[in-house]
Amino acid sequence: MKKLILLLLFISGSCASAQSFDFQYDHYSVIVKDLDKVGAFYKDILNLKEIPHPSAPSGFKWFIIQGNSQLHLIGKDSVAMEHSKSVHLCLATQKLDKLITYLEQKNITYWDWPGTKNSVTLRADGVRQIYLKDPENNWVEINNAPH
Numbered sequence: 001m002k003k004l005i006l007l008l009l010f011i012s013g014s015c016a017s018a019q020s021f022d023f024q025y026d027h028y029s030v031i032v033k034d035l036d037k038v039g040a041f042y043k044d045i046l047n048l049k050e051i052p053h054p055s056a057p058s059g060f061k062w063f064i065i066q067g068n069s070q071l072h073l074i075g076k077d078s079v080a081m082e083h084s085k086s087v088h089l090c091l092a093t094q095k096l097d098k099l100i101t102y103l104e105q106k107n108i109t110y111w112d113w114p115g116t117k118n119s120v121t122l123r124a125d126g127v128r129q130i131y132l133k134d135p136e137n138n139w140v141e142i143n144n145a146p147h
Helices: 002-018 035-045 096-105
Strands: 027-032 049-051 060-066 069-075 088-092 128-133 139-143
Touching: 027 035, 035 049, 035 060, 035 069, 096 128, 096 139
Parallel strands: 027 069, 088 139
Antiparallel strands: 049 060, 060 069, 128 139
16 A cells, blocks of 8 residues: 555656756747738738847847747748648737728738638537638637637
8 A cells, every 4th residue: 555655756756857848939930031021911901010139130030929928030042832731820819800800901811720711610619710820821820719
């Protein structure tokens, strides 16, 4: 019995220590060819606030998403262009309908998960989501998940 109790204490202690890192989301990085064009999309269309890079005067564009969470664009002359929808930046807003109206006014196409243009996916958990592409075809999901 003592061995069983010691084993249970060891297992529960191991599980607790696996959860001890208290991570916070910091940033998402995307490599792009046309830094100005892609940067304008995130600044002018998605209204993200651009912030200065702490040390590099060129080759980067950084944006605040909220709080300290950021998007980093990295300009490169050569970019591997494999754009799977499964690899994407995801932003959440409780104003999804307002955003959809805004995108439609700007003639910006969005898709649902299966790929139907200008459609919204309703996930099994009730979250609504759309997908759009930046000027270099990087996918961005926008949903109304509560945070």
